[in-house]
Amino acid sequence: MDSTGPYDPTIDYPEGPAIAEIAGGGGIKPWRPLHVSRRNFLRGVVCSGIVIGGSSYLFSTATPARADTRGVERMMSLTVNGRTHHVDVAPNETLGYTVRYRLGLTGTKIGCNQAECGACTVMADGKTIYSCSTLTHRMRGKDIITVEGIAAPDGTLHPVQQAFIEELAPQCGFCTPGQVVAGVALLNSNPNPTEEEARVAMSGNLCRCGAYEHYLRGVMKAAREI
Numbered sequence: 001m002d003s004t005g006p007y008d009p010t011i012d013y014p015e016g017p018a019i020a021e022i023a024g025g026g027g028i029k030p031w032r033p034l035h036v037s038r039r040n041f042l043r044g045v046v047c048s049g050i051v052i053g054g055s056s057y058l059f060s061t062a063t064p065a066r067a068d069t070r071g072v073e074r075m076m077s078l079t080v081n082g083r084t085h086h087v088d089v090a091p092n093e094t095l096g097y098t099v100r101y102r103l104g105l106t107g108t109k110i111g112c113n114q115a116e117c118g119a120c121t122v123m124a125d126g127k128t129i130y131s132c133s134t135l136t137h138r139m140r141g142k143d144i145i146t147v148e149g150i151a152a153p154d155g156t157l158h159p160v161q162q163a164f165i166e167e168l169a170p171q172c173g174f175c176t177p178g179q180v181v182a183g184v185a186l187l188n189s190n191p192n193p194t195e196e197e198a199r200v201a202m203s204g205n206l207c208r209c210g211a212y213e214h215y216l217r218g219v220m221k222a223a224r225e226i
């Protein structure tokens with residue numbers, strides 16, 4: 001069975017690591033609808049990348065990079081969302097792994113894990129990078145921004161986040177954190193992009209739900225409001 005396709009609640013999936021994790025480690029639990037409003041879902045994915053039902057794992061085709069615990073780990077300082085963390089980072093560890101599994105910033109998603117989909121997009125000194133394919137040790141001294149660092153400290157959404165909600169851009173929400181970071185990075189460097197410039201700037205972020213026009217409209221709407 002292809003385990004990389006979308007979750008189908010009618011299929012009796014064999015228990016695997018992803019299923020076990022979603023089910024809280026206790027095996028498969030019956031599918032049941034979650035009572036979460038569409039509005040709260042949208043706000044969750046644009047703010048912190050929360051994807052209901054753990055689809056961030058089910059849609060992933062890759063196992064997150066694993067730190068080689070047999071090697072010698074090295075302490076380093078990593079500045080993420082304005083906060084400096086002192087973390088043990090393996091020599092071969094990726095930034096995506098570090099922010100998700102060491103810092104607990106799970107808004108950043110790992111999709112392809114090979115620099116193709118953009119789900120893992122974060123900013124380093126204002127420029128977008130694929131965190132799945134960037135060694136954490138190369139980020140010393142850089143200012144990293146993840147999706148959790150986009151909204152204002154008081155929770156006010158960035159215009160890009162607000163516009164994505166209004167344009168109903170998130171469908172499953174899996175690509176949304178990367179789309180938010182890419183959109184914000186674009187408007188930081190070019191506050192008045194043409195539609196073509198925005199399309200090019202967002203082209204490194206794939207959306208399996210095909211909501212490209214919604215994300216594009218969101219970026220253009222945010223540009224008009226900034």
Ligand code: FES
Pocket residue numbers: 109110111112113114115116117118119120121130131132133
């Ligand atoms: S996870 Fe797809 S580009 Fe990083």
Ligand code: FES
Pocket residue numbers: 169170171172173174175176206207208209210211
């Ligand atoms: S909203 Fe589902 S992948 Fe983009």
